[in-house]
Each structure stands twice: as C-alpha cells, then as structure tokens.
Amino acid sequence: MHDERFPGLRRRGLLAATGAVTLGALALTACGGGGTDSGADGGDGGTPKRGGRLRAAFAGGGASETLDPHLANLFADVARAKALFDKLADYGADLSAQPRLATKWEANRTMDRWQVTLRQATFHDGRPVTAKDVLYSYRRIADPEKAYRAKASLEPIDLEASRATGERGIEFVLKRPTAEFPNVLAAFGAYIVPENAGRKAGDFDRNPIGSGPFRFVSFTPGRSAVLRRHDAYWEGAPHLDELEFVVANEESARVNALLGGQVEYAHELNPTTARAHEDKGQIEIVRLRNSAMQGFCMKTDRPPFDDRRVREAFFLIADRKELVDGALSGAGVVGNDLFGKGYEYYAADLPQREQDLDRAKSLLKQAGAEKLKVRLDTSAVAAGFTEAAGIFRDQAAKAGVTVEVRMGSKDSYWSDILDSGTLACYRSGAMPIEAHISQRLLTGSTTNATRWRHKDFDALYRQAQSTRDRTERAAVYGRMQRRLYAEGGFLIWGFADWILGTAKNVKGVETGAPANTLDWARFDKVWLA
Amino acid sequence: MSGSGLRSFVARRLLLGAAQTVAVVLLVFALTESLPGDAAVALAGDQPDPDRVAALREALHLDRPVLERLGDWAAGLAHGDFGTSLASGRPVSRYIADGFGPTLLLAALTVALLVPIGFGLGVLAARHEGGPVDRLVSGLTLAVYAVPEFALGVLLVTVFALRLGWLPPTAVGYGTDLLAHPAALVLPVLVLLSRPVCSLVRLVRAGMVDALASPYAAHARRYGVPGARVRYAHALPNALAPAAQQLARTVDWLLCGVIVVEALFVIPGLGTVLLNAVAERDVPVVQGLAVVFGVLTVVLNLGADVVAHRLAPRAGVVA
Numbered sequence: 001m002h003d004e005r006f007p008g009l010r011r012r013g014l015l016a017a018t019g020a021v022t023l024g025a026l027a028l029t030a031c032g033g034g035g036t037d038s039g040a041d042g043g044d045g046g047t048p049k050r051g052g053r054l055r056a057a058f059a060g061g062g063a064s065e066t067l068d069p070h071l072a073n074l075f076a077d078v079a080r081a082k083a084l085f086d087k088l089a090d091y092g093a094d095l096s097a098q099p100r101l102a103t104k105w106e107a108n109r110t111m112d113r114w115q116v117t118l119r120q121a122t123f124h125d126g127r128p129v130t131a132k133d134v135l136y137s138y139r140r141i142a143d144p145e146k147a148y149r150a151k152a153s154l155e156p157i158d159l160e161a162s163r164a165t166g167e168r169g170i171e172f173v174l175k176r177p178t179a180e181f182p183n184v185l186a187a188f189g190a191y192i193v194p195e196n197a198g199r200k201a202g203d204f205d206r207n208p209i210g211s212g213p214f215r216f217v218s219f220t221p222g223r224s225a226v227l228r229r230h231d232a233y234w235e236g237a238p239h240l241d242e243l244e245f246v247v248a249n250e251e252s253a254r255v256n257a258l259l260g261g262q263v264e265y266a267h268e269l270n271p272t273t274a275r276a277h278e279d280k281g282q283i284e285i286v287r288l289r290n291s292a293m294q295g296f297c298m299k300t301d302r303p304p305f306d307d308r309r310v311r312e313a314f315f316l317i318a319d320r321k322e323l324v325d326g327a328l329s330g331a332g333v334v335g336n337d338l339f340g341k342g343y344e345y346y347a348a349d350l351p352q353r354e355q356d357l358d359r360a361k362s363l364l365k366q367a368g369a370e371k372l373k374v375r376l377d378t379s380a381v382a383a384g385f386t387e388a389a390g391i392f393r394d395q396a397a398k399a400g401v402t403v404e405v406r407m408g409s410k411d412s413y414w415s416d417i418l419d420s421g422t423l424a425c426y427r428s429g430a431m432p433i434e435a436h437i438s439q440r441l442l443t444g445s446t447t448n449a450t451r452w453r454h455k456d457f458d459a460l461y462r463q464a465q466s467t468r469d470r471t472e473r474a475a476v477y478g479r480m481q482r483r484l485y486a487e488g489g490f491l492i493w494g495f496a497d498w499i500l501g502t503a504k505n506v507k508g509v510e511t512g513a514p515a516n517t518l519d520w521a522r523f524d525k526v527w528l529a
Numbered sequence: 530m531s532g533s534g535l536r537s538f539v540a541r542r543l544l545l546g547a548a549q550t551v552a553v554v555l556l557v558f559a560l561t562e563s564l565p566g567d568a569a570v571a572l573a574g575d576q577p578d579p580d581r582v583a584a585l586r587e588a589l590h591l592d593r594p595v596l597e598r599l600g601d602w603a604a605g606l607a608h609g610d611f612g613t614s615l616a617s618g619r620p621v622s623r624y625i626a627d628g629f630g631p632t633l634l635l636a637a638l639t640v641a642l643l644v645p646i647g648f649g650l651g652v653l654a655a656r657h658e659g660g661p662v663d664r665l666v667s668g669l670t671l672a673v674y675a676v677p678e679f680a681l682g683v684l685l686v687t688v689f690a691l692r693l694g695w696l697p698p699t700a701v702g703y704g705t706d707l708l709a710h711p712a713a714l715v716l717p718v719l720v721l722l723s724r725p726v727c728s729l730v731r732l733v734r735a736g737m738v739d740a741l742a743s744p745y746a747a748h749a750r751r752y753g754v755p756g757a758r759v760r761y762a763h764a765l766p767n768a769l770a771p772a773a774q775q776l777a778r779t780v781d782w783l784l785c786g787v788i789v790v791e792a793l794f795v796i797p798g799l800g801t802v803l804l805n806a807v808a809e810r811d812v813p814v815v816q817g818l819a820v821v822f823g824v825l826t827v828v829l830n831l832g833a834d835v836v837a838h839r840l841a842p843r844a845g846v847v848a
Contacts, residue, residue: 055702062805063624063797063814064616073574147584149576201618221617222805223704223797246702248795252683256698257795260690263701411808412566415577428575446578 048508052528053242056265056521057254060247065221068204069191070141070148075267079521080225080245081191085210088116088134088185088192090518095343095432097182098518101129101192101211101234105185111177111466116185118168121234123194124215131164136195138162152439152446153187177466179473180434188431188516213238213524222247239508239527255501258283264503264528267521270383271329274499284502284509287331290342290430291498291515294328294384295335296376296392297417297426300489301451304374305422308487309367315353316360317399318392320493327388328496335492338481340433342495342514345474347481360399373402377424379413384496385425418449426490430514433477437461441484450489457483505529539835546827550820557819558599561812567591568615568810589615602813606820612813614806621817624802628786629821632798634707635790636783638714639721643779647726648772651733652765658738666730674727682720682793689716701795717794721787725779732775736768743767770837777833784829785822 058076069081082090088102099105103119121129139159141148161173174181184190194209208216213235214227225245231237246263248254254266255273259282269285278285298305298314305311320334333341336353340346364370374396378389386407393403403423408416417424426449428436439445442461443453457480464476484490498515508526513519569585570577586592602612611621654666673681690698700713707714740746741764749759786800799818806814 057701061616062809063627063802064614064619064805064809064811066617073572145584145588147573147581147588149581152576152578152581220704221619222801224702244702246795247797248699248701249801250792250795253699253701253793253795256686256691257701260694260698262697262699409565411564411810412570414575415566415570415573415582418577418579446580447576 046507046529048239048525048527049529050239050527051241053244054240054265054506054523054526054528055244055246055263056267056523057246057248057257057263058267059249059251059254060222062247062249063222065247066205067208067216067219067225068198069193069208069210070137070150070189070198072189072191073149075515075521076245076247078188078516079267080227081189082212082521083214083227083243083245083523084208084212084216085191085193086121086129086212087187087190088118089182090186091430091432091516093512093514093517093519095340095430095514095517097180097186097432099182100186100518101134102185105182107179107181107468109468111179111181111468112174114172114174114181115165116170116172118170119234120168121211122232123211124209124230125194126232127194128167129192129211130167130195131170133195134170134192135159135162135164136197137192138190140193140198141190148189150187150189153184153190153435156181156184176462179465179467180432183432183435187435214243217242233524235524238524240523243523258501258503261503264506265509265526266501269499269501271331271497271499273501274331275329277501282504284504284506286500286502286509286511288498288500288511288514288520289333290495291520292382292430292496293335293339293341293428293492294323294332294388294494294496295337295426295490295492296388297424297449298489298491299422299449299451301453302422304367304369304372305489307367307369309363310369310372311487311489311491313360313363313367313369313399313401314396314491316356316363317396317401318353318491318493319355319395320353322395323388323391324494326391327384328494331499332494332496335494337485337488337490337492339428339436339490339492340430343430343433345433345477345481347478347485349478350482350485353485355395357399364399364401370400371402372400373404374423375404375406375421377406377408377413377417377421379408379410379425381410381413382425382427385427388493389425418447424449427496430516433481434464437480441488452484452489535835535838538838539831542831542834543827546824546831549827550823553823554816554819558812558816561807561810561815562595564807564810566810568812571808571810572616591615598812602816611817611820614811614814616806616809616811616814621813624806624814625799625817625821628797628799628802630798631707631791631796632784632786632800635714635717635721635787635796635798636780638718639725639783640776640780642718642722643725643729644776646722647729648733648765650726650730651768651772652737652760654730654734655737655741655764655768656760658734658741663734667734670727670730673723676723678720678724678787678789679793681723682716682790685716685719686793699793699795704797707796713794717790717796720790720793721783725782729772729775729779732772733768736771737764740764740767766840770840773836773840774830774833777829781826781829784825 060076061074069085072078072081086101089097090100092098101118101121102116105114105116107114138154141150142154142159156174156178158173158175163171165171198204205219213230213233215230217226217228219225227243229238229241251270257263258266274285277283298311315337324332324334376389378385389405393405396403440448441452442458460476460480464473467473502509505528507529510519568589569582569591572585573582605612613620650666654663657663686698689696696715697713703710746759786798788800788804791798791800803818
C-alpha cells in the first residue's frame with residue numbers, strides 16, 4: 001500500500017503535467033452517473049454507489065447567510081454555491097483554469113477579444129444555459145451600485161461591448177490584453193445564474209435556480225441547507241441523493257458531530273484534532289496541501305522596510321521550519337517568500353531560503369538599522385497568526401531586532417493592516433499566481449498590503465498578459481518572482497494544509513485539491529459506501 | 530403592605546426599568562459604534578479593497594451621520610419595527626424570533642428541573658445540617674460549581690456521547706425543531722443546570738438553617754408544632770426570598786443566550802445571534818437584542834422583587 005495520506009498529490013501532479021493545455025482535462029471529466037469517477041476513487045477503491053444523504057458541517061455566517069452565489073464570502077457560502085451553480089471555468093489543483101460551463105475559449109491575436117463557447121447545460125428548471133444568462137450574471141456582479149466580491153476580478157471585461165454571438169457563443173471584449181483571461185472566468189464568486197435571477201431581494205434564498213449538480217430543497221440561514229441531486233447535470237448526476245450543509249462554528253462541535261455520526265464530512269479542523277484522530281480508524285483525516293499561504297507583510301514604502309536590505313534581513317531571520325511546526329502544529333510546508341507553491345508558473349527553481357542570523361545582522365548593520373524596533377500587527381483572525389507572531393518575535397530577538405507584537409481586532413483586521421502599520425501577519429487562500437500579482441502587487445492594485453509599487457514590475461505584468469506563448473509567459477512570471485524573492489514585501493514562511501474529516505464510509509473525496517479549487521468541497525463525485 | 534402600595538411600587542420599578550432599558554440601548558449603540566471597523570469593513574473581510582468598502586458603506590447607508598441612524602431606528606422601534614439587518618437585509622424581528630425558540634426551550638427545561646432539584650437538595654441538606662448527607666450535598670455542589678460550563682460540557686460530551694454513545698454530541702442540523710430530538714437536549718440542559726443548581730441549593734440550605742435556628746422556630750417547636758410544619762410553613766418561606774432573586778438572575782442568564790453552551794452543542798439561540806451580529810457589526814441586530822435583553826432583565830427582576838416583597842415584606846422597605 002502506498003502512502004495513504006497524500007494519494008492525490010501524485011495523481012494530481014500527473015494531471016497537471018498532461019493537462020498543461022487546459023482543454024486536455026476535458027476528456028477526464030466526461031463521465032456518466034454511476035460510471036467511473038474522474039480519478040478520486042484511486043485510493044479508496046470500489047465503484048461509486050448511488051444514493052444516500054451526506055451531511056457536511058462547515059463554519060458559517062450565522063443568521064445573515066444567503067444563497068446568493070455572488071455574495072459568497074465564506075467557505076460555507078462557496079461550498080453551497082458550487083453545489084447549486086457553475087462557473088464558466090474553475091481552478092484545477094495547480095490553480096490553472098479548467099473549462100466548466102465553457103467548453104472552449106479562444107483569443108484573438110492581441111488577446112483583448114475572447115470567443116467563449118458554452119457547453120450544453122440546463123438549469124434546474126430545464127431552461128438551457130445561454131450566452132444571455134452569462135452576460136446577465138457578469139453584469140449583475142459588476143453593478144456599480146453593489147459591491148459583489150467578484151467585481152474586481154471581472155474588471156478587465158468591457159461588459160458594454162461584450163455580446164452574445166449566438167445561443168451558446170459569447171464574445172468578451174477586454175479593456176486590455178489579458179492572456180490569463182480564463183482565470184477571470186474561474187474567479188471566486190463568478191457564478192452563472194439565470195437571466196433576471198436575483199432582481200428581488202431574497203430571490204436566491206427562496207428558490208435558487210442554478211445549473212450545478214444539486215438542486216434546492218430548503219434553506220435556513222445559519223443552520224442548514226438541503227439540496228437534492230440534479231439528474232440532468234451536464235457532467236453526470238451526482239452519486240448522492242441528498243446533500244445537507246449544516247453550520248457549526250466551533251471546531252470541537254464539528255469534530256464531535258463527526259465522531260458521533262451526526263455528520264459525514266467536517267470542514268476546517270485543527271492540526272491537533274487531525275493528529276489525535278489520524279489513523280485511529282474512527283474517521284478519515286484529509287489534508288489538502290498548499291491551501292493557505294502564511295506570511296508577514298512588510299510595507300515597502302516606509303521605514304524600516306523601504307530599505308531592501310532590511311527586508312532581506314527579515315527574510316533571513318525567519319526559521320521557517322520552526323514557524324510551521326509551532327504556528328501550524330506541523331500541518332504545512334515551508335515557504336520560500338513566493339506565493340503559490342505547487343501552482344502553475346511557480347518559480348520552484350529558486351533555492352530554498354534558510355535562516356542566516358549572521359548575514360541578517362550584517363545586512364541590518366549596513367542599512368544602519370541595528371537595535372531595530374518594529375511593531376508586528378497580528379490578530380486571532382486566522383489560525384496560527386498569534387503563534388506565528390510570538391515565534392517570529394523570539395527569532396528576531398536573536399538578530400538583535402525587537403519585535404513588539406500588537407493584537408488587533410479580528411473583525412476589522414484586514415482593513416486595518418492595509419494602509420497602516422509596517423509589519424503584519426498575513427495569509428491568503430489559493431488563487432492563481434497571476435491573480436495574486438494583479439490584486440496585490442501592482443501600482444493600481446486595490447489590496448496592495450506591501451505597498452509594492454514599481455513601474456517596471458507593472459510593465460512586466462502587462463508584458464506577460466500580452467504574451468501569447470505559454471512558455472514565454474512563464475519566463476516573464478519567473479522574472480517577476482525572482483524580483484519578489486530578492487526584495488519583495490511578502491515574507492512567506494509556509495503553506496498550511498487545509499484539514500477535513502470524513503466518516504469512514506465517505507468515498508471519492510479529492511485529496512489533492514487546495515481549498516478554493518474545483519475539487520475542494522465538491523460533493524457530486526462523492527459517494528457513501 | 531396594602532395593594533395600592535404594591536401597585537405604586539411596581540409602577541415606579543417599571544418606569545425605572547424603561548429608563549434602564551433606554552440607557553442600555555444607548556450604551557450598546559455607543560459601544561458598538563466605538564468598535565474598530567463597521568459593517569462594511571466586516572463584510573469586506575479579507576478583501577478590503579477601499580472602493581468596495583466605500584460601496585458597501587453607501588449601500589448600507591452607513592455614510593449617514595450616527596445620530597440620524599440612531600434616530601431612524603428609534604422611530605421605527607416606536608412602531609414595533611426593529612429594523613433590518615445590515616448584513617442580510619432581513620428583518621431583525623425574525624432574527625430574534627428564530628433565536629428565541631431554542632433559547633426559551635433550553636431555559637424552560639432548565640428551570641423546570643432547577644427548582645425542584647435546587648429546593649429539594651437544599652431542604653435535604655438543611656434537615657441534616659452537619660450530618661453526612663449535608664456534607665455530601667455541600668461538598669458536591671461546591672465542587673461542581675467550581676467547574677466552568679465549557680469544561681463540564683466537553684467532559685460530558687466526551688463521556689456520554691463519544692465514549693458511551695448514549696446521547697448525541699451536538700444538536701447540529703436539528704434547527705429549531707429541538708423538541709423532536711429530546712436526546713440532544715440532555716447534555717446542554719445538564720451543563721446549564723450545573724452551576725445554578727449549586728448556588729440555589731446553597732442559598733436554600735443557608736436560609737433554612739438560619740430560620741430553623743431562629744427563636745421563632747424554637748418557640749414553635751416548644752409549642753409542639755410538628756417538625757415538618759415548622760420546616761415547610763415557617764422556615765422555607767424565609768429561604769425563598771433570596772432564592773427567588775437568585776432564580777430571576779438565573780432565568781435572565783438563560784434567556785439572554787448562554788453562548789458557551791450554544792456554541793458547544795450547536796444550538797442556534799440568541800447567544801449565537803448576538804455573537805455573529807457583533808462580529809458583523811450588524812448594529813440593528815445588536816440593538817434589537819439589547820432591547821430584548823434589557824426588557825427581560827427588568828421584568829424578571831421586578832417579578833423577583835414582588836415575590837420577595839410578598840414573602841419577606843421587610844426587604845421591600847430597603848428596596
């Protein structure tokens with residue numbers, strides 16, 4: 001028997017290699033209900049069984065939850081949204097865009113016009129998914145009056161000029177060349193809803209109609225959502241008869257419910273829980289690698305981090321292994337100051353950075369920053385934050401740097417650290433490396449927490465976006481990442497596993513998909529043995 | 530005391546209670562406003578794009594002056610309208626109604642068990658003052674009282690739900706229909722009962738021991754009044770006045786939603802609603818709950834005072 005813990009890693013690695021041309025994955029995804037699965041059953045064995053009800057426990061948003069897919073914010077929202085709705089594309093395990101409702105996309109020579117063809121798919125009420133629905137959905141998201149999360153991601157599209165070229169053909173006109181346009185189609189929250197859905201408040205909570213693998217049965221905000229198999233799903237009907245999402249905000253409650261047989265799937269468990277129950281035979285622990293980047297963000301526009309030597313010294317202060325072991329209880333891998341380990345375009349060829357206190361001290365001395373004092377903002381907003389801050393404070397002390405840890409409010413943390421402070425704990429869920437750059441590292445980026453603003457870096461990004469050849473584009477991303485590795489503002493020390501627990505009879509849970517990707521929290525391929 | 534005296538006492542207390550509730554609401558509003566960030570920031574979460582936050586703020590009408598928002602809300606309240614949630618746009622009254630069911634059910638069950646157990650054990654201990662029964666009851670109640678709710682909850686779940694498998698560990702997925710799953714209520718009620726029972730037992734015991742040692746009880750015994758009658762007709766009422774006040778505090782605590790128990794057992798009551806609303810800076814929901822909690826506290830304490838008044842009129846003079 002091979003190592004059971006990460007069977008998906010190997011399989012996914014293979015898929016990413018063969019599926020470099022994104023369309024290559026299509027052949028794998030076409031399968032009928034009850035037929036062979038797309039590969040998730042490799043480690044589990046057995047043929048999928050039809051029927052049964054799976055209950056999945058997530059941390060939720062309380063009584064203000066909604067099923068409006070464009071308002072999806074939390075993991076629970078996204079899990080429900082992806083069961084009910086589809087996007088035109090979604091992220092594979094390496095965060096490359098995989099076709100979903102779109103069967104193919106083709107760019108013109110300058111890559112500012114894209115022809116997208118939809119597959120034959122139907123909404124739960126039997127209506128076909130058409131170009132009109134797609135344009136309606138995107139225009140709804142982009143509504144200037146509203147603040148839907150995916151609005152920023154859809155910004156490259158000129159929705160006024162984009163049009164339907166047929167029942168299932170759309171021409172997207174872009175504001176500028178965008179080689180990674182498929183990433184836009186896969187953006188977080190860019191779900192396709194039927195034309196005119198959601199015009200009235202509460203529409204989606206009473207009877208959400210989507211094209212996803214499950215159809216709506218009932219919904220009580222903050223408590224439960226019951227869904228039923230959509231037999232006419234374009235990718236084959238799900239194995240399960242019913243799927244129920246229940247909300248349990250306490251991690252201990254999710255684990256207890258799983259152990260007590262009240263749910264079959266528990267999302268977001270602690271590393272200590274995982275260790276306590278791994279291989280004990282009661283439940284299965286699934287670790288989704290490379291799901292959450294963990295780091296510190298240094299504001300590169302103000303002292304002391306406006307001096308690149310100080311930033312480099314901080315890179316060298318970090319003992320990444322100790323941070324992973326201490327702050328993540330070992331549930332993760334070390335980082336190399338670059339976002340997106342294991343993702344498409346990741347610069348894996350750069351040497352792994354190690355702690356080097358002597359060099360850090362000498363760099364600080366050169367920069368005239370001996371006896372440096374820095375305030376490190378942290379908060380209980382994400383697992384491991386306060387622990388990481390404490391560990392880094394002790395590591396910095398060895399290099400003569402005094403780090404003063406300040407606890408901030410958990411509810412407003414992200415907004416608080418965006419503009420103020422100099423050093424802060426930071427995390428990010430999975431997204432393509434290109435999206436990380438465009439959202440956080442360009443002069444015009446809206447959430448540029450490191451204040452990384454360089455005209456030549458912006459120019460490289462534009463160059464990548466107008467480079468048609470994938471290899472050449474990868475080379476440009478490589479250059480950008482080398483620059484960030486040498487002198488960027490993100491000290492990325494690790495990538496946390498995302499930990500799930502499932503009952504022993506739950507089969508077909510994909511183990512290689514980082515959180516936020518297509519195969520994460522995906523229940524149409526899951527069955528009960 | 531005459532009936533009109535009681536009436537004016539109640540009227541005075543109600544007026545005072547209304548003023549207290551208004552003060553609580555104002556204080557809660559001020560405190561929520563003074564928290565860092567607002568509903569727009571909380572909604573934007575880890576994507577605090579300034580344009581998005583600004584758009585959210587506008588959509589939620591948070592760009593209007595503080596006093597104007599408070600005024601509008603107060604005007605609505607006068608018509609019985611609690612307003613709408615900032616986070617979801619749904620009416621606040623529904624938040625309260627949905628959360629109140631599970632909370633009320635738990636509170637009712639707890640009190641239904643608390644009163645007989647508390648008084649029974651208290652009387653039992655007082656009867657055997659100094660004896661082994663008294664020592665056992667007193668020792669046990671002191672020990673249980675020292676265990677915080679969450680620790681007891683975790684312990685009970687581990688033993689009775691996970692090890693022995695007798696009871697479900699949580700009420701997840703049962704929603705408001707908790708009565709249909711009585712087994713799921715056993716552990717939460719036990720946890721809720723644990724500390725109030727202890728304090729009630731000790732109060733009743735102390736009150737009765739005092740009364741039984743008093744000259745009037747000794748006198749009654751000398752006159753040959755039977756022991757049971759001395760205990761239940763003369764000594765017990767004396768212990769009831771402080772117990773009634775303690776009971777009111779307990780009911781108030783239960784009805785305002787015991788967050789620890791709700792979170793541990795996944796019971797979607799008022800505590801959970803409040804916790805989420807504060808995290809989301811959902812001011813209308815927080816204020817709505819503040820009104821409900823304020824009114825509950827005033828009414829319950831008034832009820833307890835009236836009972837105490839009846840049982841031990843001398844205390845009323847002080848109050």
